[in-house]
Amino acid sequence: MKLPNFEQSLSALVELSSISSTNACWDQTNKPVIDLLANWFDYLGFSVDISLVPDSRNKYNILAKLGSGEGGLLLAGHSDTVPYDESGWLSDPFSIKQKDGRFYGLGTCDMKGFFACIMQVCRNLSVTDLTKPLYVLVTADEETSMAGARFFSKSQTIRPDVAVIGEPTELTPVIMHKGHMSHRITVLGKSGHSSQPAGGVNAIEIMHHIISKLLKLKRQLALNYSNQAFDVQEPTLNFGAIRGGDSPNRVCGHCELDIDLRALPGMKDEELLYWLSESSKDIANQYVGRIKFDEIDPSAPSFEQNKDSDVVLFTEKLSGHNCCAVNYATEAPFIQKLSGQTIVFGPGSISQAHQPNEFLAEDQISKTLNILTQMIQRYCITINDKT
Known part of the structure; x- marks a missing residue:
């Protein structure tokens, strides 16, 4: 098996439809996406745990772990997308179109692009490099009931030092949102x-x-x-x-x-x-x-993280953006139950999410790879007493 590059990873994820909807006619299982990510993580040396989300329409979470010990870093996000209006799209929503410095496709920024970034960051990462574990969580049904994150927060005993939910924030650390x-x-x-x-x-x-x-x-x-x-x-x-x-x-x-x-x-x-x-x-x-x-x-629930937390200050420094609050809701309050330091931070713009012709700008990708690499270095490789 050969791990695909960023564009190939993003294309493979977008091709697999994983729509969440309260309307049963639209709603789909996310199992194909979960299986694909599980294969990639397994190839990268992660241990992989796939869990059926109770009382769902065949929806699954996946927790991948590299390394051992306590604390570490959790990178989290959702596998599902919203439904789409085909008449509003200028290209096939399930096929990546690269044009004018953008990758177009359903879920490119919200938020399959984040997982494509994680794959590239981890491709040269060895378990022998880590002093603390690196976790990657992929959840189900964030776009409707947040059932995946709810179930995970109740059923897991992991306690990472830091958690990052990779929603599209244009690489601005979000430390507060409404319920x-x-x-x-x-x-x-x-x-x-x-x-x-x-x-x-x-x-x-x-x-x-x-x-x-x-x-x-x-x-x-x-x-x-x-x-x-x-x-x-x-x-x-x-x-x-x-x-x-x-x-x-x-x-x-x-x-x-x-x-x-x-x-x-x-x-x-x-x-x-x-x-x-x-x-x-x-x-x-x-x-x-x-x-x-x-x-x-x-x-x-609403979400709030102390703006003086190490992860907030570190991410502000890396990104060049001051932390902010947003009006929309995320899985952060559920993930925060497991980690004392939690932020929402990822590539892409929320203004593109849930819209026809959704895209992820290419100039966000290299920045994301650099920041994730430095986060893994700080929270999984370098012993950091501040966490």
Whole structure:
């Protein structure tokens, strides 16, 4: 077996579709990607452990380890991509197109390119070089439920000194992000003929009152909570989807609203759920048994890392970028349970993620290889008392 170069590695990973979706028609297993990476890691001398993620649609994690002992470095990321709109792509999403200093393809920056970089950094690395272990974690379903990272954080006993989640940050160390929770509000009305509205209970009208209360909550959150580290400084409440009714001449008997709430670090899920419940409590009391709140996906916590941590200062120095906060959620809070020093840091831009014609800029690759090499040197080869 011959280990492929960067472009060959990236091409092979992108060719293997590994879409995660809440829609079963789109959702796919990630096993082909996991098997390919397992073969490469095995060739490089890593020990490889593949785990089936419980209660998933045939999804897997992989933990590869080189070296022994305590501490060390964990490089982590997800194997899945979002679905794609073929009409928006100018090339085949599953075939790498190199043009104008960019590699185009689904998952190139989010985040299969990170694993292609890891392969190149490790190709000349020997276990005899290491004084502490190097781990590589590949997870499942980050784009939906984060089930892979949740399972890993509960089932593993490894305790690396430092963890790096290679999401596309344009090689800027991210030390803070918001949490994420999503809920579905369902109103069960009573259908009837529109000429006799009193004979029914209009679910859309009830939902209108609920939305008014939620808009008030949204304003209160913005007034009372703020963090200047974020470009969107307040917690956000988004009305993402609404469904209700079937005909203009019928009283609507059923209506659903899907909402998304992104909390600042320090805000607890219990508080948020209480505020959501309290916001429409009087309406629920008026329409007993007709309103329910259901979680769509398990909530993802917010994330915060001390900006004076060794890994933050070291990565700032290597990258030339100051640490920052971002509005989106990652697997960092789950990985942080295993490692006291955790950052989000990787090649590519988040503005390309989840977009048609996603690409990874070539000028990010050599920088990533250099930084990962120096991280492995610092946390796995050179004994560093600061960790």
